[in-house]
Amino acid sequence: MSRPILEVSGLTMRFGGLLAVNGVGLTVHDKQVVSMIGPNGAGKTTVFNCLTGFYQPTDGKILLDGEAIQGLPGHKIARKGVVRTFQNVRLFKDMTAVENLLVAQHRHLNTGFLSGLLKTKAFRKSEHEAMDFAAHWLDQVNLTDIANRPAGTLAYGQQRRLEIARCMMTRPRILMLDEPAAGLNPKETEDLKALIGMLRDTHGVTVLLIEHDMKLVMSISDHIVVINQGCPLADGTPEQIRDNPDVIKAYLGEA
Numbered sequence: 001m002s003r004p005i006l007e008v009s010g011l012t013m014r015f016g017g018l019l020a021v022n023g024v025g026l027t028v029h030d031k032q033v034v035s036m037i038g039p040n041g042a043g044k045t046t047v048f049n050c051l052t053g054f055y056q057p058t059d060g061k062i063l064l065d066g067e068a069i070q071g072l073p074g075h076k077i078a079r080k081g082v083v084r085t086f087q088n089v090r091l092f093k094d095m096t097a098v099e100n101l102l103v104a105q106h107r108h109l110n111t112g113f114l115s116g117l118l119k120t121k122a123f124r125k126s127e128h129e130a131m132d133f134a135a136h137w138l139d140q141v142n143l144t145d146i147a148n149r150p151a152g153t154l155a156y157g158q159q160r161r162l163e164i165a166r167c168m169m170t171r172p173r174i175l176m177l178d179e180p181a182a183g184l185n186p187k188e189t190e191d192l193k194a195l196i197g198m199l200r201d202t203h204g205v206t207v208l209l210i211e212h213d214m215k216l217v218m219s220i221s222d223h224i225v226v227i228n229q230g231c232p233l234a235d236g237t238p239e240q241i242r243d244n245p246d247v248i249k250a251y252l253g254e255a
């Protein structure tokens with residue numbers, strides 16, 4: 001098996017008297033899709049918020065490629081390649097699809113303020129590379145045709161795919177998707193499944209997924225972690241999770 005990129009142990013997050021996450025562990029291997037599931041309010045998004053530095057965990061270790069990142073601010077963790085989407089779509093709605101991608105690319109532009117002002121050769125080369133990379137990702141998520149339409153006018157499934165493309169513009173180590181299938185119709189969910197599979201199999205992307213759509217989770221995941229009321233409940237392959245009586249009782253039984 002590939003080596004772990006992300007190793008989380010004893011992750012704990014307390015909000016006043018509420019223990020939202022209580023001793024959660026998680027191992028994500030390179031080029032795998034790992035899903036985190038659990039009933040509403042189980043603590044999944046809180047785990048994401050701790051991993052991405054939105055929250056400072058109360059306790060626990062988060063190792064990215066063996067380096068402790070727990071407690072680092074969000075921008076530092078993002079720079080290390082941990083990138084996420086949110087439950088609600090967060091695009092720049094008045095900007096076009098391609099502009100939304102170019103915005104994400106700015107950190108990789110190999111230019112300074114002065115070269116931008118003077119439009120030097122190096123600046124123009126860097127701009128061309130950014131444009132090519134944006135065109136590549138628009139193509140990969142099947143949005144080339146609508147490159148120049150404002151993001152806010154796109155169908156919901158297209159907006160979701162554009163968000164994923166925007167994450168990919170930053171060349172992430174780990175792509176974290178928080179309920180990407182929420183609000184999608186069955187066809188859009190199938191497209192999303194194909195996209196996640198393509199990211200892993202063709203581009204070697206490592207994906208950490210929170211998702212309530214069990215059909216999607218069971219069909220796309222290499223590994224599943226179940227949490228319930230903030231605590232770890234089970235951990236295994238889709239088959240192991242499907243047959244686990246505790247999971248059926250706590251989660252699948254609710255459906």
Ligand SMILES: Nc1ncnc2c1ncn2[C@@H]1O[C@H](COP(=O)(O)OP(=O)(O)OP(=O)(O)O)[C@@H](O)[C@H]1O
Nearest residue numbers: 015018019020038039040041042043044045046047
């Ligand atoms: N900033 C916060 N302050 C106080 N409580 C919070 C905060 N964020 C989350 N919680 C609480 O922590 C618990 C876990 O919430 P969280 O959103 O992580 O669950 P979830 O598993 O992602 O749920 P869902 O599947 O419904 O999105 C909930 O009881 C929630 O109300």
